[in-house]
Amino acid sequence: MPELPEVETFKKYFDGTSLNQQIERVEVSDDKIIRNLTGNEFIDKLTGRTFLDSYRRGKYLFARLDNEEYILFHFGMTGDLNYYEVEADRTKHERFVFYFTNNQRLGFDCPRKFARINYVENLEAYIAKVGLGEDALEISEAEFLDAAKNRKGSIKGFLLNQKILAGVGNLYADEVCYQTRIHPASQVGAIPTKKLKEAFAVMQEILKKAIERSAYYKEYPENWFWEWRKEGTSAPNGKEKVAWEKIGGRTTYFFPTYQRLYLFEKKR
DNA sequence: TGTGATGTTGAATG
């Protein structure tokens, strides 16, 4: 699930439910996703603490504790938050849960266990260590263009590269390419500056609109990926069907000629 | 039943 708009939605959910209440108890049912602590260490670190606020960068959500340290929630493919009171509302794949003093709980659900939880003592140092790029909504046009310069890799791989800009995942990357009519296998550096500026603006527009709709696909415009990215869909010009290929390491849907392929001139 | 899935990483390659 979670790309930037989804994680921003998680952030709002977290901020709206879990701040300023003491964690009375922590229960860990599977510490596999907790990367730098054992389950018991995690329990020790968190018990008695209070979440003060949170900071999102790309798909990473950092929850600030009252000791100025952080818990990083990275949701992977299937991570989810669940704030609830009664046992019946516990989710099936809950990996750990915080019990607050107001009798509510915040559970972290993750069937596929691709999520990553880290206890972070120093936020800046952690981000530097991971090499996490600027948030996709915060990065400036100039930085975006500069990063694209001379790159030979695909625009798809570029948009997905969290070290360059953080937050764009597979679906939104396809949507940016589709809306700007850029073939996803285009070499980033070969795309004219004007077109790259368009991609930059469209990317931020898409992310903002998705956030406005709380990342709920069914409320996205009808011509967005959740509709066109289906087997058998025709291009807007009616000339071809949607195709898919592995580009930038991920399954990519696109319209082969409706979206223009930009490549560097071949040397001879 | 086999396959692929909204993500990241570390190793391998160029």
Next chain:
DNA sequence: GCATTCAACATCAC
């Protein structure tokens, strides 16, 4: 060292 690709991670649903 850098840019890029790819297998691996764990489980579920079609």
